[in-house]
Amino acid sequence: MNWQPLWLSFELALVTMLLLLVIATPIARFLAFTRMRGRGVMEAVFALPLVLPPTVLGYFVLVSIGSRSTVGQWYHDLFGTTFAFSFEGMVLASILYSLPFAVQPMQNAFEALDKRMIEASRTLGLNAWQSFFRVLLPGARVGVITGAVLSFAHTVGEFGVVLMVGGSIPGETRVASIAIYEHVENLEYADANAMALVLLAFSFIVLSVVYHYNRRLSRLGTL
Amino acid sequence: MIIVSVKKQMPDFSMDATWRAGREITVLFGPSGSGKTTLLRLIAGLEQPDEGRVVIAGRVLFDDQTNLKPEQRKVGFVFQDYALFPWLTVKENILFGIPKKNRKQSAEWMQTLETTFQISQLLHKHPAHLSGGEAQRVALVRALAPKPELLLLDEPFSAVHGQLRSELRSFIKNIQQQWDIPVILVTHDLTEAHLIGDRLVRLEAGRVTYEGSVDGLAQNSSSELLAAY
Amino acid sequence: MRIRLILTLMLAPILVAMPASAKAMAGESLIVAVAANFHRPMREIAEAFEQQTGNSVRVVSGSTGKLYAQIIQGAPFHLFFAADARRPALLESEGLIKTNSRFNYVTGSLVLWTPDETLDLEGGLATALNKRVERIAVANPKTAPYGVAAMQALDAAGLTEQVQSKLIFGESVAQAVMFAHSGNAQLAILPASSIVGAGGKSMPLTSGYQPIIQQAVVLKGAPKSAEQFAAFLSSPAARTVLNRYSYGIPQ
Numbered sequence: 001m002n003w004q005p006l007w008l009s010f011e012l013a014l015v016t017m018l019l020l021l022v023i024a025t026p027i028a029r030f031l032a033f034t035r036m037r038g039r040g041v042m043e044a045v046f047a048l049p050l051v052l053p054p055t056v057l058g059y060f061v062l063v064s065i066g067s068r069s070t071v072g073q074w075y076h077d078l079f080g081t082t083f084a085f086s087f088e089g090m091v092l093a094s095i096l097y098s099l100p101f102a103v104q105p106m107q108n109a110f111e112a113l114d115k116r117m118i119e120a121s122r123t124l125g126l127n128a129w130q131s132f133f134r135v136l137l138p139g140a141r142v143g144v145i146t147g148a149v150l151s152f153a154h155t156v157g158e159f160g161v162v163l164m165v166g167g168s169i170p171g172e173t174r175v176a177s178i179a180i181y182e183h184v185e186n187l188e189y190a191d192a193n194a195m196a197l198v199l200l201a202f203s204f205i206v207l208s209v210v211y212h213y214n215r216r217l218s219r220l221g222t223l
Numbered sequence: 224m225i226i227v228s229v230k231k232q233m234p235d236f237s238m239d240a241t242w243r244a245g246r247e248i249t250v251l252f253g254p255s256g257s258g259k260t261t262l263l264r265l266i267a268g269l270e271q272p273d274e275g276r277v278v279i280a281g282r283v284l285f286d287d288q289t290n291l292k293p294e295q296r297k298v299g300f301v302f303q304d305y306a307l308f309p310w311l312t313v314k315e316n317i318l319f320g321i322p323k324k325n326r327k328q329s330a331e332w333m334q335t336l337e338t339t340f341q342i343s344q345l346l347h348k349h350p351a352h353l354s355g356g357e358a359q360r361v362a363l364v365r366a367l368a369p370k371p372e373l374l375l376l377d378e379p380f381s382a383v384h385g386q387l388r389s390e391l392r393s394f395i396k397n398i399q400q401q402w403d404i405p406v407i408l409v410t411h412d413l414t415e416a417h418l419i420g421d422r423l424v425r426l427e428a429g430r431v432t433y434e435g436s437v438d439g440l441a442q443n444s445s446s447e448l449l450a451a452y
Numbered sequence: 453m454r455i456r457l458i459l460t461l462m463l464a465p466i467l468v469a470m471p472a473s474a475k476a477m478a479g480e481s482l483i484v485a486v487a488a489n490f491h492r493p494m495r496e497i498a499e500a501f502e503q504q505t506g507n508s509v510r511v512v513s514g515s516t517g518k519l520y521a522q523i524i525q526g527a528p529f530h531l532f533f534a535a536d537a538r539r540p541a542l543l544e545s546e547g548l549i550k551t552n553s554r555f556n557y558v559t560g561s562l563v564l565w566t567p568d569e570t571l572d573l574e575g576g577l578a579t580a581l582n583k584r585v586e587r588i589a590v591a592n593p594k595t596a597p598y599g600v601a602a603m604q605a606l607d608a609a610g611l612t613e614q615v616q617s618k619l620i621f622g623e624s625v626a627q628a629v630m631f632a633h634s635g636n637a638q639l640a641i642l643p644a645s646s647i648v649g650a651g652g653k654s655m656p657l658t659s660g661y662q663p664i665i666q667q668a669v670v671l672k673g674a675p676k677s678a679e680q681f682a683a684f685l686s687s688p689a690a691r692t693v694l695n696r697y698s699y700g701i702p703q
Binding site: 059062063066067068072076081082084085163164167168169170171174182184185186187 | 525
């Protein structure tokens with residue numbers, strides 16, 4: 001039995017989560033504090049990946065980064081490989097796919113944070129950036145961690161998007177969810193069960209550990 | 224000398240106030256909705272006036288050419304609900320505004336603050352474990368720690384009662400005298416204004432209707448005031 | 453502080469993993485895209501090819517339509533084994549394959565299959581009328597060539613109308629197999645290859661539908677060994693596998 005797809009799933013979810021921490025926090029911060037008119041429209045745009053069926057989203061990503069697209073050709077000229085059907089392509093698709101799961105808890109947490117704490121930090125001599133890292137992020141840490149964990153879990157569980165964009169290449173883009181599905185397709189139920197069990201157990205442990213810490217963190221601030 | 228002269232138009236309110244304050248305790252007094260807190264926020268740079276001037280001892284914080292950011296103004300602000308950072312200990316809250324690069328100095332400075340304000344036994348607690356009076360004291364020390372040139376207090380008495388009030392009063396008076404720092408304090412309680420203020424600015428609907436000594440206000444218009452409040 | 457620690461701990465495995473995946477990228481190996489119905493025989497054939505030539509072969513399976521879409525978008529496949537002749541012909545007309553590389557590799561046939569050993573299949577397709585058969589699984593004729601053939605067979609037997617309400621459609625052959633294998637359908641009309649090793653009971657269907665011709669192509673940019681692999685499909689070793697999975701060998 002080949003356990004490599006599990007490792008790949010974990011790697012993909014981790015990279016996606018870390019990048020989403022960087023990408024989703026400013027988006028969430030912007031959506032939480034902007035007074036611009038189009039805010040509702042922008043919130044809707046960032047929630048769209050929730051609505052699109054994964055295979056459809058995957059197809060759009062595939063077409064927009066495939067070898068016939070400008071992005072795909074540009075990537076090929078730069079790195080000599082295709083953007084689609086690579087680990088990097090899957091990361092891009094996963095980021096899009098899991099974006100709402102990262103943005104929304106973070107946005108809620110930012111909105112719930114007492115704005116006077118941010119103002120207090122400014123009068124104490126912090127500029128907007130310092131205040132972001134030293135007040136907004138720690139103040140909303142429970143929401144930030146929840147967003148990160150949800151995007152991690154969501155990426156581990158994704159199927160349609162990676163299948164379309166990644167192409168299930170063994171060792172490169174065949175992640176656990178796809179491997180399990182292919183075991184089932186080939187009537188290898190024992191293998192499918194074994195891998196699904198490990199995936200579940202692993203995800204359960206990761207989620208419990210993080211939620212446990214999250215609970216302790218949130219107690220620290222409010223007891 | 225502090226000069227505040229600001230205009231600001233808001234949807235349901237307009238501010239047009241000009242007044243001065245010195246190295247003493249100036250009380251901004253007025254009914255709720257008269258714009259007292261907004262004035263403090265304009266001084267601290269948390270809100271922008273449409274036009275006007277804010278000057279502290281010759282240093283321009285705001286005029287038609289200058290608009291310093293809150294972090295550049297050296298103005299300490301104590302919020303009505305303290306706005307302490309709940310995930311940090313009292314000590315971390317107080318050190319928050321002191322740059323990390325001069326750690327050694329800040330350790331000595333922390334010592335001074337500790338003894339001056341008698342907060343040694345609170346240092347390792349989290350804000351959630353403080354009483355109202357303790358939290359107020361910590362918020363004051365936190366605002367003073369970066370050595371501001373002006374201290375703003377928004378309704379400091381609203382959450383403290385009885386014995387604690389007079390303690391807080393003498394605490395603020397002591398700070399003002401020992402540090403020789405101008406203090407502007409917002410209250411809607413005339414008794415408190417009399418007990419703590421050296422100078423009084425009365426604000427009504429965004430306009431200054433009295434500026435002068437605290438006693439002067441009492442002699443001028445005590446009957447009028449009693450009728451109004 | 454604690455958050456930073458957790459993040460650092462989580463970051464560490466990536467750094468360890470990166471070289472591993474980089475290595476996988478660098479390896480010169482054949483990537484073969486294969487229609488789901490041919491996945492299992494393909495893995496055996498690929499293994500035999502690896503042993504004989506020392507080349508490594510990676511097998512990617514999926515529905516013919518999806519693999520076609522991915523090839524159009526530049527998927528790094530070297531060979532494509534479709535479930536029909538249409539998609540390979542399309543790829544040829546789009547100039548995405550090596551000249552003259554399109555060939556028939558197998559013809560497929562249908563079987564009637566049931567997970568229930570006690571069900572009598574002697575009557576052929578008429579078993580569909582048996583009261584014990586509440587559901588009949590077939591692959592969706594809109595997407596799967598074997599689904600089209602199954603519907604043709606029912607039409608030819610004049611049964612379509614009577615069994616219409618019993619039919620359930622799998623998104624692919626594999627899903628149709630799952631419906632029946634799990635007992636949710638008591639009968640299924642499937643590619644003969646798909647039920648090899650599945651147990652149960654089967655009966656070949658020899659007439660009433662157009663034979664399913666499956667074609668393969670060597671894609672542009674594939675290394676020399678790709679043509680070698682295409683030729684390997686007619687080797688005795690490969691033929692043994694094809695026979696075992698009940699595929700017909702085209703002339």
